[in-house]
Structures are given as C-alpha cells and as structure tokens.
Amino acid sequence: MNLTITSNTENALRLVAVHGEVDVSNAGELRAGVDAALDAKPGKLEVDLSDVAYIDSTGIGVLVGASHRADDAGIGFEVTNPQPNVRRVLGLLGLEKELKISE
DSSP states (O other): OOEEEEEEEETTEEEEEEEEOBOTTTHHHHHHHHHHHHHTOOSEEEEEEEEOSOBOHHHHHHHHHHHHHHHHHTOEEEEEOOOHHHHHHHHHTTOTTTTTOBO
C-alpha cells in the first residue's frame, strides 16, 4: 500500500502529515517519519491522520510508541484529524487520551 509522509516545522511545532493506509507493510515508514520528527526535538509534534482511511495494529503501535518517546523527551504529542473509522478504532482501544486525539 502506498504511504506518503510529509513533515513541516513552524516555530516549535513539527507537523507530520500521513497520507494513505498504514499497515504492517509500511509501518516502518511511519516510524521513520515520526522518529525523525522527534529527533529534531520540537516543542510539540502533531501527527495529522486526516488522509488515513485505515490503520492496523502495527501502525497504532508506532503512534503509541511515539507518544511514549515524546513524553520521555518532554515533547508535546498529539494525533489530529483522524477520519471517523480510524478514530473509532483508536477509541475502542482506549487510546484517545494517550494519543491526545483532536479534530
């Protein structure tokens, strides 16, 4: 499956926009993109999922790991704009607060 990740920095905010479906075949790409953003040590990292129609458990694990890594480094972390089906899955797993999901 095709996955595109773009990253922009504005002031202390690093925005990582994810486009496509995230599954076991490309979760490493998501991990690399998020890790690179965290390595830049922004004040806050937002992962925009507005163009992600599907994410499997591997991709969700990447987001949870990134959230923990951000917390350990004192970096704000937030998942933004998940599509309804993605948000539902994250909600069913009880991850809305941990990932600080917002519209």
